[in-house]
Amino acid sequence: MSRVGKAPIQLPKGVSIDIAGSKVAVKGPKGELSRTLHPDMAINLENGVLSVSRPSDSRQHRSLHGLTRALLNNMVTGVSAGYSKILLIEGVGYRAEMDGKRLVLYVGYSHPVYFEPDNGISYTVEERGRKVTITGIDKEYVGEIAARVRKQRPPEPYKGKGIRYEKEIVRRKAGKTGKV
Incomplete structure (x- = not known):
């Protein structure tokens, strides 16, 4: 598995996330960001922890796994710290x-x-x-x-x-x- 992709993302205080299919909106104290991610990647939010999972071990899914997690982490960090x-x-x-x-x-x-x-x-x-x-x-x-x-x-x-x-x-x- 991707080392980057399987790392969970802790949501800081004041940050909320809205997941609608492949569209993700992150709201925080500094502002709001939204992005449409690849529809194959599954994004889960449980108890303030965000995780990304992939459907298979194909080459494309492996590369998208780490990318999706990194993009989500950048959005969360951006709206909280900038x-x-x-x-x-x-x-x-x-x-x-x-x-x-x-x-x-x-x-x-x-x-x-x-x-x-x-x-x-x-x-x-x-x-x-x-x-x-x-x-x-x-x-x-x-x-x-x-x-x-x-x-x-x-x-x-x-x-x-x-x-x-x-x-x-x-x-x-x-x-x-x-x-x-």
Whole structure:
């Protein structure tokens, strides 16, 4: 059996779940998420413990087992605690700032780049415009927005300038060497 798939999910206090066939809605203190999962996977809720079971040991059912459990766990964690991604901005003159609720990036272009918050996403800027935190309840969507922000100026390998994730390691290259 899948090690991930057979692990039960404990529902934290304040989180309720509604299962209607293959559609699952999770409600918690931070918000509400719903998702349609594969109809072959059986989702059971007993005494505040959520479990996923599969009908057979076919290759497709084995792969869907762990995936379904992971998606459910991400939904439960998102509505109870939330998710965040931290981006670091490096480079002379590169910075971020807030204009109301939207994020403004100054990353070496002749114009600023704007990001509007949508679908429960919020931005915060810290450390004099060098650290951007993106928060939300949907793990997949928070990662998508963080990737879009990073795509504006990915880190380059010579000086390391650009936007990178907090724990991302940028492989540095040696520059030109002089004549000997």
